[in-house]
Amino acid sequence: MFDWIRSIIFKKKLRQQDRVSMLAAFRKKYVHFKILLDSNSQLLNIISDIEEKLRGVTPFGLTYVRSQSVRILFYTGRMIRSFEGMTGKNCTELHAVLDNIYTFFKHEDELPPAPVSDEITLPYSRIDKNLERSVGGKNANLAEIRNHVHLPVPAGFAITTLAFRRFIDSRALVDNIRKIKEKLDIISPENILQVSQSIETMLLSADVPEDIVVEIRKAIGDLALETGQSETCMKVALRSSAVGEDSEFSFAGQYLSVINVPCTHIISEYKRVVASLFSERAITYRQHMGIPFEEAAMSVACIEMVQSDVSGIMYSCHPFLRTKEQVIIHAIWGLGSYIADGIVSPDIYVLNRSTPPALVEKSISNKPIYLAPDEAGYLVENAVEENLRLAPCLSDAQAIQLAEYALQIESHFGQAQDIEWAINPHGKIIILQSRPLHQTTLLTDGPSQLKEAIPGYELLVESGSIACQGVGCGPAHIVKSEADLLNFPDHGVLVAPRSYPQYVLVMGKAQAIVTDSGSLTGHMASLSREFNVPALLNTRIATSRIQPGELITVDALSGRVYRGRVTELLDETFGNPDMSRKTPVYNILRRRADWIIPLNLVDPKSVNFQAINCKTVHDIMRFLHERSYTEIFSISDQASDHLNATVRLNAPLMLDLYIIDLGGGIHQQASGYNTITVDQIHSPPFLALLRGMMRKEFQNSEPRPVDLGGFFSVMTRQLVSPPNLDTERFGDKSYAIISNKYVNFSSRVGYHYSILDAYCGKTATKNYVNFQFKGGAADDIRRHRRARSIQRILEHLGFIVATTGDRVTARYAKDDTVVIEDKLDYIGRLLMYSRQMDMLMKTEESVVNLADQFLEGNYMLDRQRNQAQAC
């Protein structure tokens, strides 16, 4: 009898030991699984970002491509390693695929670099576009026009990037710059002003090495000889020509150019131009465009001063109206900077692109002032003679000749151009600068001036020049000085008397820009297109009609500004994004993306769903993601049939939910059951989540309301899109991995998936909630709206949220147990509420409406369904 009892106790102990060791083994595998999921998440973010870049709306540089390649290879490699850690087996086939991808990337990286000159200065006669790395974009383009298009440009030379490198190397400046910058990057990247001032002060107080000074002086002597002037009388313009400037990144107005410089001041002015590489605006611009400090290098154009009776800017075609075959010319009296800075409204000439071009439109402005150089080396503002103020700056013949030049230059460079020009006192046209014209997405066929204003809203502004198309809404922030930019609110609308390029400092957060003056061809207008911020200029009355802080909607499609939020406009569905920006860097990303993004392994049930059939990063991710879930659950299923490590949750959830307990997540008395109820769960964070999911409002609510438009959108997406991660997972199991302080919940509800990972113990600093949400079955617009609605909810709940496309990632951390449990309760509610919410996202308004309904505690979507059906 005792032996029998002893045997029973012994067997029970053995079972307990087995279970403990099995769970310990499982925990180790789970660590790898968790890292695998993190790698998967990192890769999804990178892929979303690359997809966004490939839409062609946001410019990017080679550094972006390289850094994303580095991250892609690392996280893919780490994902494979994690899976190997889980299974104990080598994934030879997957390593081979990754090696292929690596080899392709490496081959492209090893392409021979562009030639670099070893000279301090180079005359324009010896420069072409291949020397861009030595002379910067502005010099290279101007020399190309001189030497290959054979149009008149000012005589001049480039002070090369070698001079810049030598300057900053010679005084250990580069190390100091890097130190200042890295120190502040890690502390407070927002503190750009401090970085900028420290670096600029350092550069301005350093001496330029003597041999560089000698070389520059020698080149000045040559220039004086070429132009037939004496060095003492000659004045020059020193213009920034940074590497990358005037390429796919315009850097419009971000760097310094100084004109009318006497030869005695050249070295000190050279330092000022170089220092502008680190101006607050330039650093902001580079940060926004993802260009690292190491790639920044400044060449300077030193060109003869052109006496300009008339100056201007011309575009070889319209920046967003592709259907209009037009050359646009803006002209003013005197020097051209008053156009670029939006100070004088220019005369506008529009010509068709025929041979020869024909003038189709001419609009003459009042030009009361002009800027001119004086003998002392200063620039002076003068009054325009009364009889010339309303007189055209250009004869029709000059306008036609300018348009011919614009078309010749465009033809040479193979893309639309943004050109600065001047006419000297002898009537000769001189090209001062040419760069690619940044063209934005075509949203409509043009400023729909004829379109009726939206009824029911007060019109504040009824006309203006559209610089960047789009619609933006937010509180008005009046900017009358640079100081006003410091407290610019997130999502504000910038309203200003003039259009200055300094606004670049806040373009990342501005919803729209409205100004009293300014023109399509100004620097600020170029920047608004690069940042894709809707901009309406030259309204004349914006600052007098718009009150600080009031909510306004800027319609930069028809040229109007309304008081309040005009949902009808914000709801407007825009056309296809611009895919025409096929720069060399774009093409490199496009080629790499072919190794990253396509998904070939689409059906986990197919016999082809094997490692050997993986071809891309996405395939590897898909394969490992699927197999890792299978692995983590099958390990426990096989090893623990009699230990019951995997249990099914019996709860009114409409989910097929399986649980693995890492320890202390399920009550001991339920140990050994195949199915458990909610009462038998002991994991507080999981219980908090379930509490939210099981609220009575979510019971008996299947299926979710679907309006016909939404349903059609779902069907369309499935018909036109290949099966993907989201759609094929419909109906799969959901899993929770829990402990007494931890929950990892992966669910696939409907066509979307979400992953929740939370730790909730007594130590507040260790507690966190990470939440990810992606997918849906509706079209892009509705899924993106749902993502933004979820973002709104989570932000309101105190989460830090990032949204890219239809993907939302959110984090809340370091708070007390009771707060974390409350957040989990809300996430539970949100998981249920969000099911097929995308289909109800019929209008832009629903982003806010559905979020507000949730936040007000109204979780029943029937009302929204009825509204949607009524639409």
Next chain:
Amino acid sequence: MAAYRILVVDDEQDFLETLVNRLIKRKFKAVGALSGEEALSKMKTGLFDAVILDVKMPGGMDGIEALREMKKIQPSAEVLLLTGHGSIETSIEGVKLGAFDYLLKPVRLEELLEKLSLAFEKKDLQVD
């Protein structure tokens, strides 16, 4: 709970001091090393939960070589590579040698802390 121990390795003294001080302010036990050699010497005498390691350190042992040696001395220390000069070669090599993460400068402190937090979660799950 004892504070996590972090070793920061970077040849830029200013950067190193700044980062170590920031981590100490966040209640970590952080120490710095100006070279791979100094880092290995510190790892022989003290245990670390994580190492933040610069990849490019001219004039001495580079980050990848240091990583290789670190994994021999303390295989359980999680190494996060941090560099302003990322390359696909070091990316592939780093992952093969068991680096936990590969971060590109500039990196925000908050982002770095999130990565460290995941590294520590991994360690905690292994020992709980």
